Amino acid sequence: MLSWIDGCPADLLSIKDRGLAYGDGLFETIAVKHGRPSLIERHLQRLEGGCARLGIAADLNLVHRELLAFATQLGDGVMKLIMTRGDSQRGYAPAPNAQPRRILQGGPPPLYPSAHAAQGVRLFACQTRLAEQPLLAGLKHLNRLEQVLARSEWQDSDHAEGLMLDTSGRVIEGVYSNLFLISGGVLLTADLARCGVAGVMRAELLEQAPALGIPIVVGDLQMSDLQQADEVFLCNSVYGVWPVCGFMQLSWPVGPLTRKLQRTVLALLDIA
Amino acid sequence: MLSWIDGCPADLLSIKDRGLAYGDGLFETIAVKHGRPSLIERHLQRLEGGCARLGIAADLNLVHRELLAFATQLGDGVMKLIMTRGDSQRGYAPAPNAQPRRILQGGPPPLYPSAHAAQGVRLFACQTRLAEQPLLAGLKHLNRLEQVLARSEWQDSDHAEGLMLDTSGRVIEGVYSNLFLISGGVLLTADLARCGVAGVMRAELLEQAPALGIPIVVGDLQMSDLQQADEVFLCNSVYGVWPVCGFMQLSWPVGPLTRKLQRTVLALLDIA
Numbered sequence: 001m002l003s004w005i006d007g008c009p010a011d012l013l014s015i016k017d018r019g020l021a022y023g024d025g026l027f028e029t030i031a032v033k034h035g036r037p038s039l040i041e042r043h044l045q046r047l048e049g050g051c052a053r054l055g056i057a058a059d060l061n062l063v064h065r066e067l068l069a070f071a072t073q074l075g076d077g078v079m080k081l082i083m084t085r086g087d088s089q090r091g092y093a094p095a096p097n098a099q100p101r102r103i104l105q106g107g108p109p110p111l112y113p114s115a116h117a118a119q120g121v122r123l124f125a126c127q128t129r130l131a132e133q134p135l136l137a138g139l140k141h142l143n144r145l146e147q148v149l150a151r152s153e154w155q156d157s158d159h160a161e162g163l164m165l166d167t168s169g170r171v172i173e174g175v176y177s178n179l180f181l182i183s184g185g186v187l188l189t190a191d192l193a194r195c196g197v198a199g200v201m202r203a204e205l206l207e208q209a210p211a212l213g214i215p216i217v218v219g220d221l222q223m224s225d226l227q228q229a230d231e232v233f234l235c236n237s238v239y240g241v242w243p244v245c246g247f248m249q250l251s252w253p254v255g256p257l258t259r260k261l262q263r264t265v266l267a268l269l270d271i272a
Numbered sequence: 273m274l275s276w277i278d279g280c281p282a283d284l285l286s287i288k289d290r291g292l293a294y295g296d297g298l299f300e301t302i303a304v305k306h307g308r309p310s311l312i313e314r315h316l317q318r319l320e321g322g323c324a325r326l327g328i329a330a331d332l333n334l335v336h337r338e339l340l341a342f343a344t345q346l347g348d349g350v351m352k353l354i355m356t357r358g359d360s361q362r363g364y365a366p367a368p369n370a371q372p373r374r375i376l377q378g379g380p381p382p383l384y385p386s387a388h389a390a391q392g393v394r395l396f397a398c399q400t401r402l403a404e405q406p407l408l409a410g411l412k413h414l415n416r417l418e419q420v421l422a423r424s425e426w427q428d429s430d431h432a433e434g435l436m437l438d439t440s441g442r443v444i445e446g447v448y449s450n451l452f453l454i455s456g457g458v459l460l461t462a463d464l465a466r467c468g469v470a471g472v473m474r475a476e477l478l479e480q481a482p483a484l485g486i487p488i489v490v491g492d493l494q495m496s497d498l499q500q501a502d503e504v505f506l507c508n509s510v511y512g513v514w515p516v517c518g519f520m521q522l523s524w525p526v527g528p529l530t531r532k533l534q535r536t537v538l539a540l541l542d543i544a
Contacts, residue, residue, distance in 0.1 A: 003287055012284035013292065015275055015375050020285065020354065022416035023295030029362075054417070055424060078362065082292065085420075090301075090350065090379055092416065092423035092447060103287050107362055131405035132439060136417055143415035144294035144364065145326070145408055148357075151364035152327060167404060175364060 002074055002106035007066055017101060019084030022092065023142035025100075026050040027082045028200075030067065031238050032106075033270040037071040037079065039237055040064070042200040047083065050139045051100075056085050058100045066102060074106040078238055082142070112160075112239055117262065120245030120254050121160035121234070126150040126175065129167045130195040138198035150175045161234055163247060166195050171221040174234050177242070178202035182231035182257045187216045201235040201265060208264050214257060231255030233262070240265045274346055274378035279338055289373060291356030294364065295414035297373075298322040299354045300472075302339065303510050304378075305542040309343040309351065311509055312336070314472040319355060322411045323372075328357050330372045338374060346378040350510055354414070384432075384511055389534065392517030392526050393432035393506070398422040398447065401439045402467040410470035422447045433506055435498075435519060438467050443493040449506035449514070450474035453497060454529045459488045460497065473507040473537060480536050486529060503527030505534070512537045 003011045018024035028047055031038040044064055051058045063081070070079055082103040088095050128150035136143065150162050161174040172190045173179050178199040181188040187209045192198050209216050226232065232244035232252050241262035243254040275283045290296035300319055303310040316336055323330045335353070342351055354375040360367050400422035408415070422434050433446040444462045445451050450471040453460040459481045464470050481488050498504065504516035504524050513534035515526040 005287070011287050013287050013289075015277070015283050015285050015354075015377060017285075017292070018420075020289070020292045020356075020375075021299075021414070022420050023414055024417060024420050027293075054421070080362065082287075084292075090352065090382075092419045094420065094424060103292075105287060110362075128407060129405075131403035131408075133401075133403035133418070135400060135421055136403075141417055142293070142295055143417045145296060145413055145415045146405070147364045148290075148294050148296050148366065149326075149407055152366060 004104040016087040018088050025084030025142045029080045032071045032074050035072045070104050077108045080105045116242045120243035123247040124154040124159035124162040126162040132194040138192045172196045177234035177236045181229035190221050201237045231258045233258045276376040288359040290360050297356030297414045301352045304343045304346050307344045342376050349380045352377045388514045392515035395519040396426040396431035396434040398434040404466040410464045444468045449508045453501035454503035462493050473509045503530045505530045
């Protein structure tokens with residue numbers, strides 16, 4: 001496996017790293033095709049925002065150069081960047097001189113069944129709820145036990161993803177995807193001010209949709225909104241768009257707006 | 273620094289470890305004196321409960337033997353055990369054959385000013401609130417960004433600890449301590465069913481107090497309970513008990529029941 005730490009080939013990390021001790025860091029999972037990272041500007045933008053909110057003094061220009069160089073070596077696949085606050089002594093207080101650490105791992109392209117994108121996926125109904133923490137909401141940080149617990153709830157291959165609600169019962173997202181509804185020609189997705197991960201593909205779709213003549217609404221979604229939706233789909237920055245064809249007793253056709261948005265983002269991932 | 277991974281001297285960890293990727297694990301911080309770990313049974317009991325709740329198949333007998341051997345080598349100080357779910361491939365789903373990993377780090381005894389225990393400490397009023405997540409509440413897991421953010425709120429040495437409320441405004445705990453109030457001769461501490469870390473020293477105090485003739489109540493605490501308390505103190509398994517002498521405009525004397533409980537647990541830590 002191709003992997004670098006702070007720009008040098010390495011696959012072993014200091015056990016003093018705060019990413020291990022406290023999940024004190026962020027990550028980005030980036031599709032790479034023909035040596036080029038997809039949606040790189042959006043990934044960097046989210047990382048920059050996350051570092052600002054957590055107070056991690058990362059050199060984003062250096063990160064950008066490293067991601068490009070790593071992608072060139074990887075060729076085709078998925079690269080994952082973990083940015084931690086670096087080492088520390090015992091205790092939660094970050095050292096004032098902490099050096100953030102960049103960990104890059106490369107892997108092969110994901111082997112999702114082509115039917116996921118073509119015919120759609122079924123959603124598992126996760127019992128694990130997302131806690132409401134505005135200070136961390138939207139960030140792709142390393143505190144991901146809720147996702148680990150949610151993903152542990154099902155093992156069957158009938159469900160490609162799981163639906164997560166927040167502790168107040170709002171419909172938020174998938175375990176590793178964002179969720180969109182289409183109702184009356186309008187694209188709806190959850191407001192992520194209290195919990196959830198603000199995916200880069202979600203951001204891309206929210207920008208693309210109006211240009212395609214599809215109005216967008218970002219707000220609180222209830223289970224009734226899901227029940228009444230005309231189309232439902234998932235997205236992330238690796239697989240693009242997957243239509244959702246079923247959830248519990250509900251089912252949806254793969255609709256025309258889902259297909260339109262799917263085609264649009266396929267081009268961005270260069271997997272058309 | 274003395275450190276072992278899976279029982280062997282090592283200070284470098286696989287970057288595939290899920291402790292790094294997702295904070296997928298637990299930890300224990302244990303005082304060691306004359307080569308003996310303090311409150312070892314309680315630490316192991318909490319770890320066992322945490323592993324059960326997270327579905328980490330740890331060999332607790334092996335952990336017990338390793339902790340004893342490590343403590344013997346350390347002599348005097350603090351040892352930290354991190355137990356992760358081990359390595360994984362990309363994705364939140366734990367591998368069915370994942371091998372949990374034990375990471376042990378030893379350090380010197382903490383250098384807290386003796387005045388903390390003698391005259392008491394002032395609490396900083398943290399703005400960072402604890403999110404309510406019953407599935408993770410009480411666990412000493414590796415998702416600790418809330419504590420990192422809270423501890424980053426103050427740098428002055430006037431405040432030895434910070435007070436954390438939950439997102440509903442209940443009084444919960446310190447950043448690295450549990451909190452106790454004494455009101456009308458009764459010992460009060462927060463119910464940790466929604467958030468917070470169930471400290472081993474908290475468990476010890478809840479067992480010792482009734483034997484000393486001090487009734488206990490575990491329940492929801494409001495700021496008004498803190499304002500009306502006769503005595504306030506903090507505890508953890510490394511320093512024992514610190515009286516709280518001030519918080520914002522409030523102040524408390526170091527009371528007789530705090531001193532009685534402090535003496536009781538000092539003997540357990542062998543730092544009397």
